[in-house]
Amino acid sequence: MLKNLFDGLTGKLRKTEDEAAVAEPDAPTSQPATQPDTGPVELPPTLGFVAHQPVLDRQQAVVAYEFTLRQGAGQTAARRREFDRMLLRTLRNMDLFRLLAYRRALVHLSLGALEEEGLLGLPERTVILVLDPVGDAPVTPEVLERIDTLKAGGVRFAVEPALYDARLLPEALHDAFFRRMDFMVLDFAAPSTRILAPFLDQLPKRYAHARWFARNVGSAEDLALCLQAPGNNRFALFHGSYLATARTMDNRKQDNGSQTRVLQIMRLLRANADARTLEAQFKLDSVLLFKLLRFINSPVNGLAKQVQSVEDALLLLGRESLFKWLSMLLFTARKDDGHALALLEKSLIRARFMERLGQPQDHRLVEEHLFLTGMFSLLDVLLGVPFPDVIGPLDLPVTVRDALNEQKGPFAPQLALAMACEQGESVRIQTLARLLNRPVEAVGQLYMDAVVWAQEVLRASEVHNNVEAV
Incomplete structure (x- = not known):
């Protein structure tokens, strides 16, 4: 995962099987990255329940909610786009936009979903689209043009650099793609924080214009890495089990x-x-x-x-x-x-x-x-x-x-x-x-x-x- 992160940032990610085994020792080896498209599938008009998690700022106050799609994992780009349509339809039916007066929304969508016309009507500055690569669908000049159109309408973007290898993100488009992102995502689910610590100060420097979103913060050590490392001021948003779990407050210094x-x-x-x-x-x-x-x-x-x-x-x-x-x-x-x-x-x-x-x-x-x-x-x-x-x-x-x-x-x-x-x-x-x-x-x-x-x-x-x- 760590190699993915830095090679993704430099546009050089192309792992061998041996490298993958070293970088991700706990990853299952028998499950394919994608599932074959077996043809049309009957889908409901909306999703029953959309997973959403609170996102906190540096003061551990809730400032946003992250909306993710779990049902579409492992699908081809075409199948994932169908699920993305359902996600957007469900969020509209739930009247998500009422929430945007008080909180921001980070919505995970695939690159293919950028063509959905409804995205142009999103409230300005309140929605951050987290772009997930799916299958073999690469970043293209047309994708960049669509991002520019949506940004002009007030939509902001986030991306996890480690997910984009040279196959999905051609080197010629590497800098242009990441420069368009408002947030970079660092996922603590896979890398060891012990290994990550010496390099964490390098991450915000690569694209100084972007702020960072730390996902799956699973321990106090993970959080400390973001808040105390050099360049920590670039880390603005935090999410994860450690933050979501109710922890007893320190009342020793509190006048209660x-x-x-x-x-x-x-x-x-x-x-x-x-x-x-x-x-x-x-x-x-x-x-x-x-x-x-x-x-x-x-x-x-x-x-x-x-x-x-x-x-x-x-x-x-x-x-x-x-x-x-x-x-x-x-x-x-x-x-x-x-x-x-x-x-x-x-x-x-x-x-x-x-x-x-x-x-x-x-x-x-x-x-x-x-x-x-x-x-x-x-x-x-x-x-x-x-x-x-x-x-x-x-x-x-x-x-x-x-x-x-x-x-x-x-x-x-x-x-x-x-x-x-x-x-x-x-x-x-x-x-x-x-x-x-x-x-x-x-x-x-x-x-x-x-x-x-x-x-x-x-x-x-x-x-x-x-x-x-x-």
């Missing part, structure tokens, strides 16, 4: 007095304390009440009347809804911490998604409790305290406690489905969707709705990330 205050107010609320007692607690930290009212009065909630006080909130919303909104304040104690904001965003998505999974015949209280389950599902990570200890004093409904503490009970499938959607686990998504009597297409739509809703709440509450820098 605000979190303690919120937990105390939530305990009082569950104990049926009156409005005067609750307001007295907010007066000890008036910023908390300001944040709470900003969350509640967000336009996405569509309240007919603005909530101006704790008493208003109790009268207009009820205790369960007020408790729901209070839970969000636990994540805002470190407003400038990208990791805390990423946890808040993920919790909001889980909460809204689970709430919407509530069946039409369910009581509103069930939906509120589903929301709480999703909202609290990362609270142990945020506070660095095991679930039984952190939620024990809150007197939560038994259905919420069982789902959080033991992953069992009536809310466990909804929580499991939310987590499967985060990871793009297609088989598990299909299994859980059937269990909940939901079509996979509906699950994909609900999840994307939840993602957009979370961005709207964060933006209206002025708790949002700097996506303009992407």
Whole structure:
């Protein structure tokens, strides 16, 4: 993989079988790179669920989502283009463009898909097409012309240099192709970070105009290589299992007095304390009440009347809804911490998604409790305290406690489905969707709705990330 990377950057990649065995010792030897085209295949009009993963900036705040196609792996260029059409159609049906007001989208497409006319209508500067080579389809002057046309329309591009050998990228077009890229992709899935470390500082220098996107960051060491190596300022975007996995925050240097205050107010609320007692607690930290009212009065909630006080909130919303909104304040104690904001965003998505999974015949209280389950599902990570200890004093409904503490009970499938959607686990998504009597297409739509809703709440509450820098 390392040889691929540097030879790809210099246009000299032409590996022998022996070199491939040395560079990629773990790669299977019996699986062909491509599958023969056996003729027409019956394809559905859209994909059931499009895998998408959060992409973070240097502060570990979510600024984009990466949309990938797993069903088309190993296909010929013609077959892959059919899947690309389905991907674009599915993203339009999911109304992806709503998300682009708050996040950027990195969409993986094959070179052949550049001819799709719909690409000319993409919103400017918000979509980054990651160009994947497929089969024997090479980069041609016509491909470069199409890239120029799309760039003139505001589309940006990314490419993984290691994937393009001399067969796919003629040396004469090498520099012209890479100069058109806005982002270069470095994939940590294959190379050893120990081997990569001495060379990492050379990568950004090759094409100084481009920023770098580190994919499949699988460990703290991988991340450190990008953030600490010479030329590290060129690394702008990060994705991978290490970043996607919820990790307990370091609270040793954190003044979490605000979190303690919120937990105390939530305990009082569950104990049926009156409005005067609750307001007295907010007066000890008036910023908390300001944040709470900003969350509640967000336009996405569509309240007919603005909530101006704790008493208003109790009268207009009820205790369960007020408790729901209070839970969000636990994540805002470190407003400038990208990791805390990423946890808040993920919790909001889980909460809204689970709430919407509530069946039409369910009581509103069930939906509120589903929301709480999703909202609290990362609270142990945020506070660095095991679930039984952190939620024990809150007197939560038994259905919420069982789902959080033991992953069992009536809310466990909804929580499991939310987590499967985060990871793009297609088989598990299909299994859980059937269990909940939901079509996979509906699950994909609900999840994307939840993602957009979370961005709207964060933006209206002025708790949002700097996506303009992407």
